[in-house]
Amino acid sequence: MNTFPIPIGSDIYISFFKIKRGMQAKIQRKIDYYIDKIMEYKIERDIVLEYEDRTTINLECWELDAERMIDDGVKYFRGLKANVAFADLHLQYDLRPENLGRPGIRRVPFLLEENANQLTLSHLDHMSWCVNPMHHCLESLDDNKGRNGCPGCELCRHRVRCIRPGPYYMGESSISIPLYILNRLNN
Numbered sequence: 001m002n003t004f005p006i007p008i009g010s011d012i013y014i015s016f017f018k019i020k021r022g023m024q025a026k027i028q029r030k031i032d033y034y035i036d037k038i039m040e041y042k043i044e045r046d047i048v049l050e051y052e053d054r055t056t057i058n059l060e061c062w063e064l065d066a067e068r069m070i071d072d073g074v075k076y077f078r079g080l081k082a083n084v085a086f087a088d089l090h091l092q093y094d095l096r097p098e099n100l101g102r103p104g105i106r107r108v109p110f111l112l113e114e115n116a117n118q119l120t121l122s123h124l125d126h127m128s129w130c131v132n133p134m135h136h137c138l139e140s141l142d143d144n145k146g147r148n149g150c151p152g153c154e155l156c157r158h159r160v161r162c163i164r165p166g167p168y169y170m171g172e173s174s175i176s177i178p179l180y181i182l183n184r185l186n187n
């Protein structure tokens with residue numbers, strides 16, 4: 001049984017259609033529109049995490065002002081609702097005219113990456129609701145799971161660094177071998 005929970009919000013192995021020749025410019029325009037809207041409607045949330053050793057980490061996570069986006073008639077975003085907590089919205093980006101379906105919005109910055117359809121979106125902040133593109137990366141499912149046990153920040157050895165410790169980095173259930181066995185092994 002796989003006991004490693006996949007971070008909530010990871011949209012794994014979304015299957016895109018192949019990007020057709022000549023579609024790049026159109027897709028690029030839609031990516032640019034997406035980034036413009038993210039910048040225009042973002043609400044910054046300071047997330048301060050404190051650890052037992054008294055270190056603190058301050059993450060600048062973003063949500064979107066869904067209500068204002070609806071009022072302003074922002075295009076292509078699907079799933080916007082007023083009076084619903086942002087974390088409960090499952091926002092998609094409409095790329096059906098480009099034959100790319102409706103991927104989760106956090107995948108949009110990666111749309112032109114080769115093999116994007118075989119890779120998992122990872123939340124470097126372990127905040128499923130955050131839309132700050134600097135808090136996301138694309139990687140294999142194995143690498144995604146590996147982040148759950150990573151100490152993060154300056155101790156992280158990932159190529160794209162974890163910006164906080166993973167939820168299981170401390171190995172709290174770990175028990176070492178009994179002392180008498182250790183003594184026997186060392187004698």
Ligand SMILES: [Zn+2]
Nearest residue numbers: 061125130135
């Ligand atoms: Zn974040």
Ligand SMILES: [Zn+2]
Nearest residue numbers: 150156158162
């Ligand atoms: Zn890491």
